[in-house]
Amino acid sequence: MFLEQAIKPENHFVKYILGLFIIFLASLIGQIPLLVAIQYKTMNSDMASPVTQEDLFKVFDSNIMLVLMLLSFVFVLVATLLVVKYWHRQPVLTIITSRKKIDWKRILFSFSIWGFLTTFFLVLSYWMEPSNFIINFEWKPFLILVVVGVIFIPIPTTAEELVFRGYLMQGFANWVPNRWFPLLMTSLVFGALHFYNPEVAKTGNVIMIYYIGTGLFLGILTLMDEGTELALGFHAANNLFGALLVTSTWTAFQTHSVLKAIGEPSLIWDILVPVLIIYPILLSIFNLKYGWKSWKEKLTGKLFLNK
Structure with a gap:
């Protein structure tokens, strides 16, 4: 089973904290090109300091x-896979699925249904309030x-899912061997890391309901x-169709x-x-499609050591 396959005596939670630190360092390294570009544009333009995200979209093409x-x-994803393989010495597949191989049909089905619904709701919103x-x-x-x-967009979404719903969820399961604690904690951490998104500044802290709720849903x-x-x-699907279909001046992604x-x-x-x-x-x-059973056990049950 997905969480149980990572429950091992050698997988202390401290080991996951160190692994997350490595992933965080990789993220910082990956931000160097953006920081260099910002510094170059700041030195060669009239942008005020500190530079806001709105300023950046004025001087950079949104695709760039x-x-x-x-x-x-990209660095986060690579670092996560390397940490799992060499630091925890377990197959990379174990933070993706409990099946013998990745079920691409599941990915495609979920992608398709949410892509369709995202498009439908946007068309409906435009029809109801075109002035918006x-x-x-x-x-x-x-x-x-x-x-x-x-x-590029599937890279960050894959990285986030493997870090939160894979690596970190299994890490919390090694700390507290039940199912509700990893589910709750990863949802809270997932929401907290979105706290500095520009959407929060626009809508207020109430949008944390959406971020934490989305983390809970994915968990x-x-x-x-x-x-x-x-x-x-x-x-x-959520990020790709969002980027392609609609943007605004106050969202994290401002696109064509x-x-x-x-x-x-x-x-x-x-x-x-x-x-x-x-x-x-x-x-x-x-x-209905996958015939899930034992909801209470799968969401709140205890976990046992994988010997």
Whole structure:
């Protein structure tokens, strides 16, 4: 089973803390190209100091900025895989799935259903309140965005899922051998790391409900399905379709998307509805397709040492 396969006497939680420190250092190294680019632009432009994210999107093409922002996740992903293989001495597959190999059909199904629903909800929002959007579409930069998005966006989403729903969830399971504690802790940490996103400054701390709720949803997917495939597909679709379809001046990714949102974010529709309505519906759909059983045991049960 997914968590049990990492429960070993030698996998002390301190070992995971050191592993996370290595991953964090890799992230810092990956940010060097962005920092160098910012320094160069600051020295050769009239940008004030400190530089805001809005300033950066004024002097960098958004496709270039997107690549620079996502580059550090390449280092995070590589570091995570190396830490698992050489520091914990366990197969990389063990932080991805409990199956004998990665189930790509699960990833594709989750990606497809959330991509479809994301598109549907955006079309519905535009139909109901067209004044909240302006057409942002330009063929050339959009096609470049498609290529950049397809290549680069799955890297950070995969890195985040393998760190949070894979490595860190198994780490907390080695500390407290049950299922609810890793689920809760990874959801809280996942939400906390989004605290400095520009969306928080725009909407206020209430958006943490969305971030923590999304982490909880992805954690439930992982525990019920005994692997990260469904979470990987959902997360990739969420970020890719979001980048391609709609942007705004206050989101983390500002892209050459089809639409640009100019209205104010809604507490009900943008935060509460996804967490309280859409995510439970998605869980029901996955439950029907994959025939999940023993919900209480899989989400709150005890774990046993893998000898």
